[in-house]
Amino acid sequence: MGALKLSSIEKTYPNGHRAVRGVSLEIEPGEFLVLVGPSGCGKSTILRTIAGLEQLTGGEIHIAEERVDERLPAKRDIAMVFQNYALYPHMSVYKNMAYGLKNRGVSKEEINSKVTEAAKMLQLTDYLERKPSQLSGGQRQRVAMGRAMVRSPKLFLFDEPLSNLDARLRAEMRLEIKQLQRKLKTTSVFVTHDQVEAMTLADRLVVLNQGEIQQVGTPKEVYHQPANIFVATFLGAPAMNLFEARVTSANEMTLNDGQTIQLPAEMANRVEPGRNVTVGIRPEHLALTQNGQRPLLNFETGLSEELGTSQLLHGKIAGTDCTLNLPHFDQHSEDQLGVVFEPKHLHLFDVETGKRIDHG
Numbered sequence: 001m002g003a004l005k006l007s008s009i010e011k012t013y014p015n016g017h018r019a020v021r022g023v024s025l026e027i028e029p030g031e032f033l034v035l036v037g038p039s040g041c042g043k044s045t046i047l048r049t050i051a052g053l054e055q056l057t058g059g060e061i062h063i064a065e066e067r068v069d070e071r072l073p074a075k076r077d078i079a080m081v082f083q084n085y086a087l088y089p090h091m092s093v094y095k096n097m098a099y100g101l102k103n104r105g106v107s108k109e110e111i112n113s114k115v116t117e118a119a120k121m122l123q124l125t126d127y128l129e130r131k132p133s134q135l136s137g138g139q140r141q142r143v144a145m146g147r148a149m150v151r152s153p154k155l156f157l158f159d160e161p162l163s164n165l166d167a168r169l170r171a172e173m174r175l176e177i178k179q180l181q182r183k184l185k186t187t188s189v190f191v192t193h194d195q196v197e198a199m200t201l202a203d204r205l206v207v208l209n210q211g212e213i214q215q216v217g218t219p220k221e222v223y224h225q226p227a228n229i230f231v232a233t234f235l236g237a238p239a240m241n242l243f244e245a246r247v248t249s250a251n252e253m254t255l256n257d258g259q260t261i262q263l264p265a266e267m268a269n270r271v272e273p274g275r276n277v278t279v280g281i282r283p284e285h286l287a288l289t290q291n292g293q294r295p296l297l298n299f300e301t302g303l304s305e306e307l308g309t310s311q312l313l314h315g316k317i318a319g320t321d322c323t324l325n326l327p328h329f330d331q332h333s334e335d336q337l338g339v340v341f342e343p344k345h346l347h348l349f350d351v352e353t354g355k356r357i358d359h360g
């Protein structure tokens, strides 16, 4: 039984903008699903239609097998955590957390036990009498989490909840949310445009662009077998390197400047000669030749950037911009270097459709 099911949902805003285009998804109980994509791709709109803050213009939403898209937000048994926390400034932490339960007529004793338990889990016990203005950003975000938790909803919805926090706190809260969700096992949908957040939090990722799903999969699947060029270049920093090439024999491709690359073994004889393809390789999968090793491609060196744990070396292969992410720092004075890679790390895409040409 799916915990949440979106069936061909559509959202066209009154101004005619079609923000969500036939999105279908099924989420398992206890799953942590992350919606990720560039600004304007429709991820917040999807979340808001699940919560009932926006009306669908097509399709259906089911929560635990019950159709909910025509129900009022309060009748959907959902708790939402927002980017701006949405706490009541004049109420104490305790009252903020208790508010939703009090409104539902839950007894004082039960409220007390739930708030106390959530506060303990979130390390807020010492702050229950404070007002939100007397808390740090991270603590406020925890109160917002606590308020969602005490209601024991069927579903948590997170709308970029960490984007107001500084980088360090963000990383800490990310881990806390993950640990908390593991403990509570509440089905969760989390929206972010931050790919690191998406990769680290998700059981499964949904990559969106222009209101449409591009790919659904585990972070590993989506990173290592991107379904198309959009997904391949959206996830990963620096982005995957792309080159135009033509398949010139059963097992070989030729780049613009005549340099050739072997097709990955699984692809030999499977892509017809004459076909134009886009070849992708991630910066961390390219290395410089060492000790007289034979180069697979020539690399014209440009600027390098030192990142501490690794070094980015920018340059060109076959006249196309290209970046290498190298684990060791070395000064490079030569203009031309050789690069090597493992053929299994090559990604092939159709030039016209941008879709992955699969090799297992």
Ligand SMILES: Nc1ncnc2c1ncn2[C@@H]1O[C@H](COP(=O)(O)OP(=O)(O)OP(=O)(O)O)[C@@H](O)[C@H]1O
Binding pocket: 013, 014, 015, 017, 019, 037, 038, 039, 040, 041, 042, 043, 044, 045, 046, 193
């Ligand atoms: N009320 C509205 N009326 C008209 N268009 C809207 C409305 N709300 C959002 N949109 C448009 O719908 C598209 C999707 O918006 P949405 O907020 O869902 O994107 P998003 O992926 O969450 O982006 P961001 O990361 O910037 O929040 C955008 O092009 C946006 O301009």
